[in-house]
Each structure stands twice: as structure tokens, then as C-alpha cells.
Amino acid sequence: MNKNKMEKSIRKICYLALFCAMAIILSYIETLIPFYVGIPGAKIGLANVVSLTLLLCFGFKEALVVTLLRIMIVAMVFTNLYMFLYSLVGGILSLLMMLLFKKTRLFSNIIVSMIGGIFHNVGQLLVAMYFFSSTVFMYYLPYLLIFGILSGIGIGILSEIIYTKIGQRIIKMK
Numbered sequence: 001m002n003k004n005k006m007e008k009s010i011r012k013i014c015y016l017a018l019f020c021a022m023a024i025i026l027s028y029i030e031t032l033i034p035f036y037v038g039i040p041g042a043k044i045g046l047a048n049v050v051s052l053t054l055l056l057c058f059g060f061k062e063a064l065v066v067t068l069l070r071i072m073i074v075a076m077v078f079t080n081l082y083m084f085l086y087s088l089v090g091g092i093l094s095l096l097m098m099l100l101f102k103k104t105r106l107f108s109n110i111i112v113s114m115i116g117g118i119f120h121n122v123g124q125l126l127v128a129m130y131f132f133s134s135t136v137f138m139y140y141l142p143y144l145l146i147f148g149i150l151s152g153i154g155i156g157i158l159s160e161i162i163y164t165k166i167g168q169r170i171i172k173m174k
Helices: 003-032 048-057 060-078 081-104 109-132 136-173
Strands: none
Touching: 003 048, 003 060, 048 060, 048 081, 048 109, 048 136, 060 081, 081 109, 109 136
């Protein structure tokens, strides 16, 4: 491997480690914020700013790796196995759907983020329905859709700002 290629690889690993640390910190901060909207388990999803920014700057593989690392580390340190499973299914489904909508090039990054917020909630709802062998949780769906859209807008705006500020620098680095 030549020196230039190695420098780019090291720079990329440093960026990914920094983004992973930011996602973990944002997840932790969110656990400290008393935020209750009447929907059990509903959170803003601050760490998803990092997932979307990585998807825009680097691509799916890098966003997936950092998302999985964040979910595993946060689960081991701050939550439990059940929360790990909710986050895992929600995070993967969210990333997959954001990738799908991003690849069409028909939607803005804010719309892509809204899709991510919606499908994160859908994934978590599916886990709850599976664990409790009940469809009663479907009554939460309209509220979770609204919450996913609203949080997706906020996450999308923040990600767009970050992408505008540092995205071009990262893309040139590739």
C-alpha cells in the first residue's frame, strides 16, 4: 500500500472513530434528558444525526458499522438486552430504508431522514409485537409515525448542516 493510500485509510478510520464517539455521547445525553410525550420508549434519536451524516458522507457500509458499534456499546454500558434488540432492529431497518430512498435521488436528505425516523419506530414496534405475541401495539403506530416524521425533520436538518460544513472535505478525502 502506498503512502497516500495509507494516509487516506488512517484519516477515514479517525473520522469513523470520531463519529462513533459522537454517536455514543449523543445516545448517552439523550438518556439524561427527561423527555416524555406520552408514548412509551419514544426518543428523539439524536445519535441518528451521525448515522445519516455517515450515509451521506461515506456510504452505507460505514454508516452500518458505526451504527452497530454504537448500538452494542450503548447497550452494554447504559441499557439492557431488550433495549439492544429494539435499537438493533430499528437502526438497521432505518438505515436500509434511508439507503433505498437516498439511492433513488428523488428525495431530499430531510425526507430521507423522515423515512429513517418512521422505519426506526416501525422496527421497534415489530420487535415489541414479536416479544409480546400481540398486535395491540399497532395502536401506537399513528403516534409513532407522527413522532418519526417530526424527529426525522429535526435530525435531517442537523445532518444537512453538518454535511454542508464537513461533507465536501470528507468526500474529497476518499
